[in-house]
Amino acid sequence: MEQILEYSPILIQGTITTIELTLASAVLALIISFVVGLARFSSLRIVRVAAIVYLEFFRGTSAIVQMFFMFYVLPLFGVTFPPLLAGILACGLNLGSYGSEVVRSAVLSVSKGQHEAALALNYTNYQRFRYVLIPQAIPVMIPTFGNLLIELLKLTAVASLITISDLTFMSQIIRVQTALTLEPFLVILVIYFIISSVLVWFTKLVERKFSKGRHTITAKEG
Amino acid sequence: MEKIIEFQNVSKSFGDLQVLKNLDMHVNKGEKIALIGPSGSGKTTILRILMTLETIDSGHVVINEDYLWHQQTGSGLVAASEKHLHQMRENVGMVFQQFNLFPHLDAITNIVEPQVLVKGTDRVDATVKAQKLLALVGLEEKAKHYPHELSGGQQQRVAIARALALEPKIMLFDEVTSALDPELVDEVLNVLRVLAADTDTTMLTVTHEMNFAREFADRVLFFDKGQIVESGHPEKIFTTPEEPRTRNFLKKFIKDIA
Ligand SMILES: Nc1ncnc2c1ncn2[C@@H]1O[C@H](COP(=O)(O)OP(=O)(O)O)[C@@H](O)[C@H]1O
Ligand SMILES: [Mg+2]
Numbered sequence: 001m002e003q004i005l006e007y008s009p010i011l012i013q014g015t016i017t018t019i020e021l022t023l024a025s026a027v028l029a030l031i032i033s034f035v036v037g038l039a040r041f042s043s044l045r046i047v048r049v050a051a052i053v054y055l056e057f058f059r060g061t062s063a064i065v066q067m068f069f070m071f072y073v074l075p076l077f078g079v080t081f082p083p084l085l086a087g088i089l090a091c092g093l094n095l096g097s098y099g100s101e102v103v104r105s106a107v108l109s110v111s112k113g114q115h116e117a118a119l120a121l122n123y124t125n126y127q128r129f130r131y132v133l134i135p136q137a138i139p140v141m142i143p144t145f146g147n148l149l150i151e152l153l154k155l156t157a158v159a160s161l162i163t164i165s166d167l168t169f170m171s172q173i174i175r176v177q178t179a180l181t182l183e184p185f186l187v188i189l190v191i192y193f194i195i196s197s198v199l200v201w202f203t204k205l206v207e208r209k210f211s212k213g214r215h216t217i218t219a220k221e222g
Numbered sequence: 223m224e225k226i227i228e229f230q231n232v233s234k235s236f237g238d239l240q241v242l243k244n245l246d247m248h249v250n251k252g253e254k255i256a257l258i259g260p261s262g263s264g265k266t267t268i269l270r271i272l273m274t275l276e277t278i279d280s281g282h283v284v285i286n287e288d289y290l291w292h293q294q295t296g297s298g299l300v301a302a303s304e305k306h307l308h309q310m311r312e313n314v315g316m317v318f319q320q321f322n323l324f325p326h327l328d329a330i331t332n333i334v335e336p337q338v339l340v341k342g343t344d345r346v347d348a349t350v351k352a353q354k355l356l357a358l359v360g361l362e363e364k365a366k367h368y369p370h371e372l373s374g375g376q377q378q379r380v381a382i383a384r385a386l387a388l389e390p391k392i393m394l395f396d397e398v399t400s401a402l403d404p405e406l407v408d409e410v411l412n413v414l415r416v417l418a419a420d421t422d423t424t425m426l427t428v429t430h431e432m433n434f435a436r437e438f439a440d441r442v443l444f445f446d447k448g449q450i451v452e453s454g455h456p457e458k459i460f461t462t463p464e465e466p467r468t469r470n471f472l473k474k475f476i477k478d479i480a
Contacts, residue, residue: 117322120273121336121388122311131339135326 004183007174014170015191021084021156021166022195025091026149032096033145037103038129051100058097064158066090071162087159095152102144106137139210146203150196157192167191223250225284226392226424227272232281234267234448241267242448244281251391252422256435256456259445260471265428269394272426273316274307285313286391315390319397321377323369329380330356330365333387340388348387355383359413375406379413386417393417395427407431414438432475436460444468 004011039051058066067090070081081089110133118128160169167188174184227249234242241264249255257265270276271283274290283290292299293306302310323332333352337343343351356362359379369377378398385393395414399407411434418425418438429435435442435456442459444452444467452465460476463469 113318113320113322114324116273116275117318117324119275119311120314120316120318121384122308122340123336124308127339131335132324136324 003178003180004174004187007170007178007184010165010170010173011167011187011191014165014167014188015195017084017165017169018153018156018167018192019195021087021091021159021164022149022153022199024088025095025156026152028088028092029095029099029148029152030145032092033099033103036096036100037107040100040104041107041129043125055097055100058094059101063090063094063155064161066094067158067162083159083162083164086162087156087164091152091155091159094155095148098148098151099145102141102148103137106140106144107133109140110136139207142203142207142210146200146207149199149203153192153196153199225249226251226253226286227426228282228284229268230282230284232271232283233279234264234271234276235279240448242278245449247443247450247453249392249424249426252424254418254425254438254440255427256439256442257426257428257445258430258432258435258442258471259451263445264448265445266396269316269396269426269428272392272394273314274311275316285310312388313390314392314394315385315388316394316396317378317381317385317398319401321369321374321381321401323377323381323384325369328366328368329361329372332369332380333384336384337387351387352383355386356380358386358416359383360409373406374402375409378402378410382410382413382417390423392424392426395425395429397428397430399429399431430475432460432472444471446471 036051036054039047042048042051067087070090071083071086074080074086107129114132114136115128118132123132156166157168160166160172163169171184171188175181178184225248227247229245229247232242232245233240245264245268257268259265267276271278272285272290278291282292288310289299289302290307290310291302293302323329324335327335330349330352333355334345334348337348337351338345353362353365356365359382361376361379361383364372364376364380367376369380372380378401382398398414399410402410411431414425414427414434415438417423427435427438437456439456441453442456443450444459444463444465446467452459452463452468459468460472463472
């Protein structure tokens with residue numbers, strides 16, 4: 001174990017990289033989730049179809065392959081990303097597909113009466129989504145987004161395969177250099193667990209903030 | 223008298239079920255109308271068509287001398303665009319059986335936000351108006367309460383205030399007390415009584431509260447199977463209805479009917 005301690009600088013560096021990768025992809029995934037999830041309600045068919053194609057492609061194919069594609073294949077066509085950016089794009093695009101379904105179904109869960117009230121008050125389509133449906137859908141999304149965030153953290157481990165020096169990558173280095181197997185992996189498991197606990201705590205915090213002063217969809221209809 | 227609403231030969235079906243059959247009716251400006259009739263006779267559908275929540279299959283609906291579901295173009299009448307519907311909706315407000323307040327906004331914001339968004343009213347002015355309306359419905363102390371913190375009767379009164387805030391020329395009330403516990407019915411009906419007496423807004427109310435309909439309405443329309451069976455002054459309808467179907471229906475509510 002003492003041997004591992006000598007490697008703490010690169011473990012810390014790996015932890016930072018993992019957190020960066022997770023947070024940056026989370027922001028990207030969140031933006032994509034809303035854009036694609038709401039595009040499903042567009043009155044333009046082409047927009048809806050584009051959203052479905054995106055969803056089915058990124059949800060239906062392997063995240064690892066997507067990452068390899070982004071890092072190894074795109075350069076063949078002259079598009080080269082630095083590894084971290086490729087990792088962020090792959091993780092964000094992948095998780096965004098799941099997130100878009102969370103947004104869509106949360107918006108759909110808002111009752112018909114709310115749609116009708118907005119229409120009766122002569123809200124425009126945009127106002128109906130912006131001021132009535134989305135605010136009520138957000139508290140519904142948060143717990144599921146929290147789960148996706150943990151999925152995302154775990155997904156980032158794959159990024160070590162495209163040379164990103166995240167936590168998993170660093171554990172491999174330690175294993176090779178020290179010939180130890182149990183210790184480096186045990187240490188990173190604990191670190192992953194700590195990070196995910198923080199993310200869970202953060203989700204709960206956000207959840208509480210958004211449920212303040214109101215009952216969400218579960219409040220009885222009428 | 224000036225007509226504000228007109229149904230001209232309107233038909234409407236849901237699948238195989240024809241809900242409105244060649245319906246002709248009109249409402250005059252400022253009139254208070256009570257729509258009564260058995261469940262499933264199409265009363266709600268009429269209000270929903272006026273609120274553009276339901277389309278029509280054939281015929282025409284006229285509001286304020288303008289077609290609701292059609293618009294005039296060079297080549298004749300065509301189906302109304304969303305823009306036209308948006309303009310027409312300005313004339314009409316609706317209060318629902320299930321209140322449908324916005325649960326994420328407190329009572330006063332429920333009344334302020336539509337004014338700001340739809341009418342472009344300044345937020346300060348909108349708030350002043352919302353406070354007046356809350357006072358009108360007897361809820362000035364509940365301004366900061368969220369819908370789930372209010373009783374059904376209170377929620378419905380906020381919903382009425384919210385609809386009034388946009389000053390529609392026509393107000394539609396669809397069984398606004400039938401989701402309420404019996405002891406809360408009167409507080410809502412009293413608000414409607416005050417409105418009926420104090421405003422020249424045209425009001426259409428679907429109700430099963432016959433005593434209320436009798437005081438409130440200038441004219442009662444009795445519906446059955448998507449058609450108007452009988453219409454007239456409440457005293458006439460409730461004491462000496464002409465049609466057997468009306469009499470049969472009213473027997474359930476009023477004992478001493480002719
Ligand atoms: N969206 C709908 N789809 C199918 N049937 C409907 C729909 N809305 C109303 N109906 C039917 O149309 C009939 C008339 O309904 P409604 O106008 O609500 O009657 P009322 O308000 O007089 O009770 C009822 O039989 C009802 O079940
Ligand atoms: Mg009804």
